[in-house]
Amino acid sequence: MKRKIDDVEFKRREVERLLGETEKPLRIAQENLYEREKRQGLIFLTVRITKVVFNNYLCILGIDLVHDNVERELIREIDTIKLSQQKLRQMLERLNTQNAINRASLHELERDAQDKFRARVLDSAAHNVKTTSRGINFYQGIETVDNTFSVPETWTRYTEENIRRALSEMSQSDELMNAGNQLMSATNSDMWSQWNHVNVSLENRVQEEHVAKNKIQSHLEKILQEIFDVEQNIEFLKKTIADKEAFLQVAHTRLETRTRRPNVEACRDPAMHRLIQEVHDLQAAIADLHGKLRQEENAVQHLLRAKSTLEQDLAIKNNSLFIDADKVMGIRRTFTIAGPEKHSITSVSFSHPRGLITA
Structure with a gap:
């Protein structure tokens, strides 16, 4: 019984250690989700501003209402922003799903840790029962009662599977966060590039209009x-x-x-x-x-x-x-898009608990 108590205590500590390790990546994943939700809101605002700009541009009159490079670049900008929004929305859905899976794995570990703590307390209490202990009694037929759910092999395998599943999901979460970081950098670069293309086309158009206006005035x-x-x-x-x-x-x-x-x-x-x-x-x-x-x-x-x-x-x-x-x-000018920069959230490496996961 003493050996069983030691085994339970050892596995309980390992599970609790893993719980401590999983709290940080879960918090990071939550921050990652929040960052992407903010990004979605920013992109939505950018789409609205570009549409307002495009509608204003359509108010141009007479011979100046032409399908020029500015209009083409504005349409391309709307398409670029919508595509970026769609990609980030899909990534956000994947992150939400992965975050739910992570929490389910964490919940299993927490329940396993709680069960092992309770089992350790009960085993310790049983181990300390002596002939001089108070409350000892006869329980007729107790030796025939079998309410067990596992044997030593399945008991060990259950904890190992919980840990392996948690590590696997956290590893996938880390990979997904890295993919999300790359997607954010790529979409930001695309939007910033197209934003500049529109600005350059607008500046050229304004210069041409100034020249034409001066000629007309002259x-x-x-x-x-x-x-x-x-x-x-x-x-x-x-x-x-x-x-x-x-x-x-x-x-x-x-x-x-x-x-x-x-x-x-x-x-x-x-x-x-x-x-x-x-x-x-x-x-x-x-x-x-x-x-x-x-x-x-x-x-x-x-x-x-x-x-x-x-x-x-x-x-x-x-x-x-x-x-x-x-x-x-x-x-x-009142709403500018920042230039390409590295959007990243620190990745967390997961180590396998020694003595629990075998090759």
Whole structure:
């Protein structure tokens, strides 16, 4: 009986030692799960921000609403983040399952340790019973009672199997945590890389829009100056026509006045020839000025249409710059993705209890 007590005590201590060793990896696994849940939340937030950015980008108007590199990179970023989210969700499910298995193994070890502690107490109590002990008594037929569940071989094998299973599950847990660390590093690297691709495309787009806006503004200033010059020329032509018409009125009045000369005095003299020639010259000059006036008025209408088109293009560019530079890049500046780094949780090595696990 003393040997049995020693065997029970030895195995109890080994089981309790293993329990102590398994507490740390279980705690680490729990921390690993918490870290990945935080990562899932971060990725979910990133997806929402990217979708907000993409929806803002779709508010671009007119000729600027094109399927350009920025849109392609934003779509690729959404796909990258969703894929990373899916992979991490699957890894989180595997870790949750493994953590449940680990806890079940730990529970078996705890129950085994408790049973061995109780058995040691009862065996010690039985070993210490003597003829002088109080409470000894006859128990008729007790020698025929057999409530045993094991024999020495199965008793030893049961504890060894519990320990072997716990070590195996903890080893798998360690491997799974390492795989999770690698997955976190890989997904973070992919997301960070694509995040930078989008930022570079946005910066290039904003620079192109600034250049285009400056060209439109410069062209618009030239058009406005041309409109001003043409309108000044129109005013000059109108004044010139008014002056010529005043001279034509004078020539017409002179001719009309001379038509009232009596009898033979109504002579077709050089003065009449000069007045008639003056009328013809003035009428030709006025007709030529009216032609130039129509040309200038047509030109100013063309310039006004060009001015309207340029102002519309400028409004579109300003709207695109507001969306790209202020809203889209502003949102992305408020939420940045950290560069690739090593996400790791310290692995725990498991040693086999000497004397319990045989080769």
